[in-house]
Amino acid sequence: MTDDPGKPANAAGATGWKTIDRQLGPLHVRRIGAGLHEKKVWLLFDADLVFSGLSLATDGLGLGLSPAVIDGKAPDLTGTLKGLAVGYDSAALTVAGAVESRTPASGFDLDLAGGLVVRTEKFSLEALGSFRHATTGWFSLDVLGVLGAQLGEPPVFVVTHLAGGFGYNSKLRIPSLADVPNFPLLKAVQGGDLGSGTGSGGAAGGDEAGKLLGVLEQLRGDGGWITPSRGSFWAAAGLTFTAFEMITGEAVLALGLGGEVSLTLAGHANASFPSAKDVPAADGVRRYAEVDLDVLVGYRSSTHLFTARAQLTDQSYVLSRDCRLTGGMALDVWTGGPHGGDFVLTVGGYPDGYRVPAHYPAVDRVGVTWSPDSSVAVTGGAYCALTPHAIMAGGEIHIAYHSGSLRAWLDAGVHALVAWAPFHFDAGIRVSVGVQYTAHVLGWDITIGVHLMVGVDVWGPPTGGSAHAEVAGIHITVDFGEGRRAAPAPLDWTSFRHKLLPEKTLFLTPLAGINQPGAAESAGTWHAAAHGIRFSMRSAVPATSATLCGQPVDLKGTPVGLDIRPVGVTQAHCAHAVDITYHGDDGTRGPVSAKAWTVRAVQGQVPAALWGRPDGSGPALVPGHGLGMELTLRTPQLVNATEVPAGVLTHGDDLTAPLPLRP
Template sequence: MDKTAGPVHVGRVGAAYRSGSVLLLADVEASGGGLHFGTKGLGAEISLNNPGNPTFHLDGLSLGYSRPPLTIAGALVRRNMGKDYSLAVGGMAVVQTPAVNVTAMGFYAQKISGDPSLFCFGVLDLSRTSAGPPMFRLEKLAAGFGYHTQVRTPHIAEVRHFPFVKMLTATESVDDPLKQLDILLGGGWVTPASGEMWLAAGMEALVYELVDVSGVAIVQFGNELVAGLYGHAVAQFPKRPAMPWAELAVDVRAEYRSSSDALEIDAAVTDTSFVLDRNCKLTGGAAVRLWFGRSAHPGEFVVSVGGYHPKFVVPPHYPRPARLGFDWHLSDAIHAWGSCYAALTPHAFMAGINANLHGQWDSASVDASVYADALVEWDPFYFKVDWGGRISGTVWGITAEVGADGHVWGPPVGGVARVKIGRFGINVDFGADDPGDRVKLSPQDFRDRMLPGGIRPHGAPAAAGTAGSQDAKVVTLTASMGLLPSAPVSGTTEQTTAPAAGASWAFGVQEFACRVTTAVPLTSVRVNEVDILEGITRKTLDIRPMKATGISSSMKITVKHKETEVAAPVGPVPADSSMWGATLDVRGVPAALWDTTPMTFGGSGLVGGYASAITLTPPPASYTRKSLIPAKAVRRRSSIGMVAEKMARNYTCKNNDRLPAMSEKQLANVSATTAKQTRIAFLEALKALDIPGFSMDNLTQGLKENVFENGASGYVDALPQILEG
């Protein structure tokens, strides 16, 4: 309709018939005195059977005020989330002043059965003021949160379109926040998800008036932990407003997911980047991947800038960043382009470069190209470089070409070159032959250079007389779970979960496991004379830097009672309540160290079939009768740190065979005569139980008259090896 009458404007008017009812709809706006009021989808549903009882509804409502220097705008829009939701509303608000602007948007949805879902995200625009020194001037700040909602984080190609990032890079605070809200919800960036929550914080800053940086950090927690940083950076030289001769724009993404237990970092040069001339476009990307212990590729890593060696078969789980390069059309006749790369994998380092030039003038043309691709392997150091170049020219159909290519290897340095002039060519050998069977490390060199505890940084060897302590770094024993805090270090109040060297461990047998880790892979493991071989497929150990094969690498572990020295029964999986379990870690070790087969560029860079760690798990706890151990005795005989409680606790077991704790008030009401007789009998009973600490008179002296001097919290309810309270 689009009609105006005074301060009222009617945009759309409609009518419809549905299931015996007439629907009337209209969009109405009213303005006056700086105020603006609008509706969207205002309507009524009138039943023909009961016209006197119409049903009204409203799809959206907007409100605004504009009187310099203040502008306020806001809107609420009803959203259709399906039949499972009784209500779903999205909204936005904008406040503009000469100093700052505020833009915010949010969403709320209530399921018919279930918890509500909501989120809010806002941006504070400080670009009209000078917030911060010239070296780091804040332009915008952002923050947001979500409850029972989930954020779909962007891939590197989506970062520039990620709505949270776009709100920071928008040139105006009023860049249609409702449209951004539609993109967030309609594009699947934010969706309701029961049990999921997230927090977000972001900023835009101008660094040294040259680099404009925008980024949003998001942490999500619920079914999994997701922590990520997503942003965009633009650098212009020289700084604005001068005409630039170079501009570099980069999207950045860094993300960790607990479900995959991997860290991903990506960067990509955007298509607005150039150098020297806007026709000289820059391209490329970089990527880092770190796979941790619970991932599908534990211990593996890759760092790539611009991709990989041309002969490298990229494993499916590796990132594939674009080549770093340039593409420059100097004129209609001359075109230059080139690229470079560098990558680090578990078994090699690679790098390369190439450049090309083409010129065309009617019947004459010139072509030139150069390239170099290098591969570097680890200690013993070896490198090989493939290189080449050519130049050719054509005039009236006649072509002349000069070129050369070859290989350089070392150490010792040598190589071969092939020189070609037209149809004629010649090979030139120089230096040493290619050491296909390279110089190998001695066992001592391998120990010093490649294993933990060897030569220290800057070439400083391990101190004399510390061989044992250095070898202890090759094989380590750690508590993987169940370790209890040790007592505070003298002079401090802080507890630590790592006992001092040589100290006994305090642990709870209900959830305890220890892990033996070795830097040298194993081909056999025996625990208490029982072979634990599940997952081991290699019968001998290969050591590439030593050029050694057929080595036996075995480990024997003994688990026995400290006092009786009786060996505990052990099996791959606990078969009964008296057996220890032993589980091997066979998830792969670097092929660059532990495999002598010819290295290929494909695969993960890891070799399987070896064991690199053994996890030992004790049998389930065997519970005995109840007993009370005074905290003073426990402190004297154990490294476990304890803090007296101010409130009583009930230490009743599942089968209700424990004594309930007594509060200070309850203890004060106990008859003195009865208490004294009971305390004496109680102390004698403790001595008869042979509890550690009660055979020493200095611990029990003076306690007969005041056994409960610390109240109920002065005692620890305990089972053997399990201390509670």
């Protein structure tokens, strides 16, 4: 419970407090307060009662009396209680609970918070909750909990803590990768508690539940993780685990519903070699590697983005704690919106000089920094990235030695880029070594040294390259194969069709109204239900125009021409035509009118590597192209139907009447 100056739970007037701090047997009076509010005199108490392990604490317990009742009428008494805490503590069991009424925020008329702690020798449980009632009638409810118990069999996989929570008419803020270490549910499973400080084996305290209320205030405060949001819902579950006594981790999965759909997995993992079992801390034997990283995986419908991120923390090293590992990775896939169809997978970022699209994630280079002693320094980095039009990878390392007047160094680097549509590659490697010595002769500094550099670059098609060498300031270059072209030669249509397009370029997909789809697919025939059919047609080649049964389909916003970058063609025309023919049982055939169908054009973005301008200008994804159609057979309508009122229908009970059909 809090010790801040307070007021009656339903009062807004000032209250004066006097600290007593007196023990009267099992009763401990902390302070007494008095105040005047709404024409009543209030007398308030904050006190604790402890007896045989059982404790009871009040916050803002008081009685209000109207001084106007002096005319012999019954006194007008009003009670108030801001908060109440109950606890029991023994060697085998600890239980503590608290509930508190708080000053409601604007737009709310009731704000309650509660916490619960239960701990035995076998398990521990902590929970906290929040209830807020709005002045307009709706309410917001949040509940969080952590269970500490060992589940599973060591050493394969052991769960040590479980956490969960949900919120009704509430919204949970989605963390960024940088926020993952501070995500409250992840911190809960890491520490084994929600903030009471007892989940990892701490001593029991009489104010454990009160501490939980303080944690709740941090979660709901300004800039907090949980906020009331009418129509929203969230749920989360998490665990802490160890695997093979070498890997430890914590993970929390959170689902959010409401204005958007979000699914988030936030986690942290640590792996060391040798394991803690193989190298006990008391042995003083060092570990040779530790990888510690934060992980965030999620999808948000509002941005149409699936993302997976991981970042090494400053606890990661290899060989020695002085040999630090850094860097991260990211996978982003856009399922719709302005970047729909785009994706990027990168470990360590992108090569220098690459024009990174603004919507691609920024990722730190995977690197190593090591100083085994004061004279040697080692640094290095590496990257790999995959996009819809290319894959690129590379790395570099620098080793320097400096002792007195002697310096030596080794630099090495490699890079490679492979692009398609059309296919071409560019790769290179460089190695540079040198040594330098500075001598002091008759007051003069004389520096002598030698430097050697060799490198090779290759490209294609057509395949060619060059070799470079530098010794003592003399440069030597040897070219081989074909020279580097400013742009790859365009493909003819046949090569483009066979190399870059799928073997099947037209896709028909039933969406509704299909009976026995498995049998229909095996027979190559769809069996439509009586209430109608809906199917989609997609093409691997974008369209500039489309028709259904000879009638034009509106492709509003579609470019008038189609660019084909690998072929070097601009403003080409491609038409999608769908014709539907009736096949009668008597063998007759005939066209079906487009009026029987509802058609919706399917448009979207296409990769510029295939359908972009030949000069390489423009965005990586070209918007607005026609991708296909979605067709729906209109619902059959009754023609010339006659309505018969139920009142004109009669029936008889004569069982001797003739049957309508002969037996």
